[in-house]
Amino acid sequence: MSIIRDSSLAPMGLKKIEWVKEFMPVLSQLEEKFKIEQPFKGLKVAVSVHLEAKTAYLGLVLRSGGAEVAITGSNSLSTKDDVCAGLDALGMNVYAWHGATEEEYWSHLKKTLEFCPHIVIDDGGDFVHLLHGECKDFAKNLIGGTEETTTGIHRLKAREKANELNFPWIAVNDADCKYLFDNVHGTGQSTWDAIMYTTNIMLSGKVVVVAGHGWCGSGIAERARGLGARVIVTEINPHRALEAAMKGFEVMNMDEAAKEGDFFITVTGCKDVIVDRHYKVMKHNAVVANAGHFDVEFSKPHLKAMSESIDLRRPFIEGYKLKDGRVINVLADGRLVNIVAGNGHPADIMDLSFSIQAMSARHLALNGRGLKPALYNVPREVDDDIAVMKVKAMELGLDKLTAEQEAYINSAG
Secondary structure, X not given: OOEOOOHHHHHHHHHHHHHHHOOOHHHHHHHHHHHHHOOOOOOEEEEEOOOOHHHXXXXXXXXXXXXXXXXXXXXXXXXXXXXXXXXXXXXXXXXXXXXXXXXXXXXXXXXXXXXXXXXXXXXOOHHHHHHOOOOHHHHOOOOEEEEOOHHHHHHHHHHHHOOOOOOOEEEHHHOHHHHHHHHHHHHHHHHHHHHHHHHOOOOOOOXXXXXXXXXXXXXXXXXXXXXXXXXXXXXXXXXHHHHHHHOOOEEOOHHHHOXXXXXXXEOOOXXXXXXXXXXXXXXXXXXXXXXXXXXOXXXXXXXXXXXXXXXXXXXXXXXXXXXXXXXXXXEHHHOEHHHHOOOOOOHHHHHHHHHHHHHHHXXXXXXXXXXXXXXXXXXXXXXXXXXXXXXXXXXXXXOOOOHHHHHHHOOOO
């Protein structure tokens, strides 16, 4: 039985799911494929990803392939109660609600694993953490899992290096069809959608500081420039710093950038990128937001200690008034701004990411029992097949090598 906030919200949740399906043609094709093939027949799948309409559709696609699915959210502030109600109305086991406390959040995760899944789909590594610790008993059927995020991959690599990874895991985040599009274009668009809607402040002519120039950070920086901002990038990696500079962005350390910015976006996967010494030199009404997985990238404890009051100025905007009268505006409580204060990535982009998830889960269902505990890449043929399906769905032209060209490329010289 589901644990949700309000079952009466189901009609709107169902409409949201139907809407995103219209813009996820590859996942729709996989749904039809799975209905015939039934790759998950007799298997249980647990899903922990930001629980909104696009994730809901992924859960339904897995179920169409014969899986018994239990689903929860990977961040309580991104969970949509109407979508939870919609899934519950369709007979899926749902354990989540918006704004769950820390205790409730972990309780929902544990409840989702309680039926001892064969396959798990994780976002950020919380399932992995539980299945290797407190919920070991729920891993008795586990074939393996998939991971959606950069942060989750970092956790898995650390566990693998320490010989503490007990199951095969597929690095969905590292597939070309994921990071080249979801991380760059999805994060880039959805981050600014959320910030501009939430603040109602023009970006053109402002100074934007983007902490981190990985795939996500580069997408955020490019879109800020496209919207008319002057963009500063901060980095610890010299190669990424050079890349940012050669793209025409200013590159400096955060100590200097803190004096310049009107908007600060952290997207590093690390903690304490912005701390007290940076807040001390920021402009009045500077806006600080996070697009990394956890709410530790800029230090809220430091900012709170420096403030004489905290005021909810608009939905998802808290103004920290410092003792000298300046106000630092924090968006979405430091959580993922694009999902907490916005709608998350566009459905068209998540069509690629969740198609990779679905096919990776299929790969585990068919081949996972023969895999040793380790972190694996998405099979090359899966990545390529999804890309071709998306190209066709977008009605794009694609050239093909002739036999002579194939021979030339593959020749020794």
